[in-house]
Amino acid sequence: MNEKQEKISVVIPTYNRRDSITNCLRSVLNQSYQNLEVIVVDDGSTDGTEEIFRDFPDSRVIYHRYESNQGANHARNVGIRMASGNIIAFQDSDDEWMPEKLEEESEYLIENKKDLVFCGMNRIENGTTTYHPLRDFDETGDAVDQLLYGNLISTQTIVVRREVALDIMFDENLRRFQDWDFVIHTAVKGYKIGYIKKPLVNSVVMDDSISSRVTNTAGEKIYEKYKSWYDKYPLSKAHQLRMMAHACAVDGDSEKAGIFLRESLHTKFSFSILVRMIANHMGLWGRSGKK
Secondary structure (H helix, E strand, O other), rough: OOOOOOOOOOOEEEOOOHHHHHHHHHHHHOOOOOOOOEEEOOOOOOOOHHHHHHOOOOOOOOOOOOOOOOOHHHHHHHHHHHHHHOEEOOOOOOEEEEOHHHHHHHHHHOOOOEHHHHHEEEEEEEEEEEEEEEOOOOOOOHHHHHHHHHOOOOOOOHHEEHHHHHHHHOOOOOOOHHHHHHHHHHHHOOOEEEEEEEEEEEEEOOOOOHHHHHHHHHHHHHHHHHHHHHOOOHHHHHHHHHHHHHHHOOOOOHHHHHHHHHHOOOOOHHHHHHHHHHHHOOOOOOOEEEE
């Protein structure tokens, strides 16, 4: 990396994560890339989180708190507007980064003239570690199609140019899939996306109270928001409809599941789409970026 580093603004929304945010901050401040500002946006915590930031020993950390809980997406958007760095990264208050994360991603973003870069991550749940994304992203392929097909990206794996983040922003009406929405929006606006196939993030799955119904509704909102784009990509459309049908069936809404399933079966495919569908199931569609 060039000695003259671009400043990176790291935005961390937090809500009642006093017990985990210290490890999160340590993983950010111990990055090999040191030209940072860290913007912690406290979304109305009631567990004493603010006490950690009184006389915090690192001047790169900026703590911003508001009294009422307005959601993580609102907090991220506040952080984006506060950011002074030319590159913005996002971290969650209960996850940790590998020390080289920001250095590798910012270098890849700049050298390859990308607007957004994401990396792989280790998803840790009940003592089991799984690499994500489960499907590769092909930088030479159609980014919109690949992203509509399914979510590949988690917020804490992203670095993005500041002007792009200000143009996109997080949808504050979504309680789930805000990361998926953010990158789809980035792709449909024509910005260039890069992928480093390497786990530079450890994400610990926390038990939360958001129901499956919220998740299902968020998936349906994504479909409706980008329906005109889904209509251009029948394979991705049929796949998303099947996922929505499955989610509704698991949630006990068999009527709605049937509607989505019938719509997926009525999606028309060209011969080339059918060939690609077969290739996808054989693992031939979607080669990765940097390894």
